[in-house]
Amino acid sequence: MRVIYSTDQERHAPLGEFNRGVLGQPYERPQRARELVGGLRSAGLTIETPDAFPVDPIARVHDAGYLAFLESVHSEWRAAGRDGDAFPLAFPIRSFRSDRPPVSLDGRVSYYAFDISTVITEGTWQTIRASADCALTAARDLVHDGRSLALCRPPGHHAGRDFFGGYCFINNAAVAAQALRDAGAERVAILDVDYHHGNGTQAIFYDRSDVLYASIHADPATDFPYFLGYADETGMGAGEGANCNIPLPRGTVWSTYSDALDVALGRVKAFGADATVVSLGIDTFAADPLSHFQLTNDDFAKLGAALGTLGTPTMFVMEGGYAIDDLGANLVRILHGIEGT
Numbered sequence: 001m002r003v004i005y006s007t008d009q010e011r012h013a014p015l016g017e018f019n020r021g022v023l024g025q026p027y028e029r030p031q032r033a034r035e036l037v038g039g040l041r042s043a044g045l046t047i048e049t050p051d052a053f054p055v056d057p058i059a060r061v062h063d064a065g066y067l068a069f070l071e072s073v074h075s076e077w078r079a080a081g082r083d084g085d086a087f088p089l090a091f092p093i094r095s096f097r098s099d100r101p102p103v104s105l106d107g108r109v110s111y112y113a114f115d116i117s118t119v120i121t122e123g124t125w126q127t128i129r130a131s132a133d134c135a136l137t138a139a140r141d142l143v144h145d146g147r148s149l150a151l152c153r154p155p156g157h158h159a160g161r162d163f164f165g166g167y168c169f170i171n172n173a174a175v176a177a178q179a180l181r182d183a184g185a186e187r188v189a190i191l192d193v194d195y196h197h198g199n200g201t202q203a204i205f206y207d208r209s210d211v212l213y214a215s216i217h218a219d220p221a222t223d224f225p226y227f228l229g230y231a232d233e234t235g236m237g238a239g240e241g242a243n244c245n246i247p248l249p250r251g252t253v254w255s256t257y258s259d260a261l262d263v264a265l266g267r268v269k270a271f272g273a274d275a276t277v278v279s280l281g282i283d284t285f286a287a288d289p290l291s292h293f294q295l296t297n298d299d300f301a302k303l304g305a306a307l308g309t310l311g312t313p314t315m316f317v318m319e320g321g322y323a324i325d326d327l328g329a330n331l332v333r334i335l336h337g338i339e340g341t
């Protein structure tokens with residue numbers, strides 16, 4: 001399997017993250033990527049660097065004003081004499097206007113953010129461009145490669161057309177799916193196995209019939225992102241029937257997960273896609289510090305074996321996974337499962 005990664009993806013380094021009321025070390029930190037790379041290298045895999053793409057393929061799924069904001073906000077933050085990371089102060093909830101970004105720096109950060117765990121640092125723009133480059137490189141060569149892994153970091157599936165959150169800024173899987181469409185694939189399926197619902201991916205394709213979004217995730221009634229991911233969200237307009245959410249309860253073990261996976265894989269296969277993008281989160285692991293499913297090390301080989309049954313060219317896009325010490329080994333288990341080795 002071709003694996004794509006750039007060390008530029010280690011430049012986004014948040015100073016901290018609030019967890020349970022206390023400011024501590026961020027879960028989504030550069031070490032995640034280094035652990036994934038280390039695991040793959042010890043398993044004998046070669047890692048290639050991505051090509052640099054222009055912003056255009058990213059702007060196919062993201063708002064131009066949002067991208068300009070992401071590029072400039074940290075230097076504006078510093079120019080305003082501020083230390084630390086750019087951080088929202090308010091959110092445009094019910095009865096607030098959310099139809100246009102305010103003028104001020106704080107107003108704009110607050111307009112585009114949907115949580116407080118996703119901050120913008122000096123290296124964020126370069127990092128998210130490199131992460132998207134991995135997805136775009138994998139998508140460009142997918143028909144030739146058959147299978148590939150874009151080792152994206154930071155993740156992407158919580159980011160929407162004009163919002164960031166859940167550690168995500170550019171929706172790498174959505175950018176890849178759109179690039180595959182633009183390269184001639186008529187139908188693209190996205191299968192999301194991250195612990196969390198990919199609210200950004202769902203929102204981007206919700207009214208489209210050419211991109212299926214199928215996701216297995218923690219019930220939003222109990223888990224982040226809290227406000228999307230229920231089973232009755234099935235798509236809208238032309239996209240009606242092209243969105244499939246399978247929420248599962250906290251404590252879910254492999255037997256239940258496996259049944260849900262069969263349903264999701266059945267939906268993906270029935271869609272008749274020309275290519276598949278897997279949003280590969282490994283935060284379903286029992287020891288993940290953010291999550292509440294109970295998948296074991298061995299279950300990841302089974303997950304890989306199931307994903308290996310997808311008949312189309314398939315690219316895997318890295319999403320979440322925060323049990324740092326197990327990240328590399330679990331990813332390798334999935335890859336061995338996919339390849340049947």
Ligand code: Q9C
Pocket residue numbers: 017018019020117155156157158166167168194196224281283290319320321
């Ligand atoms: N500060 C992904 O797995 N909640 N994102 C953090 C503690 C955010 C997870 C709560 C979880 C986001 C891609």
Ligand code: ZN
Pocket residue numbers: 194195196281283319320321
């Ligand atoms: Zn996640």
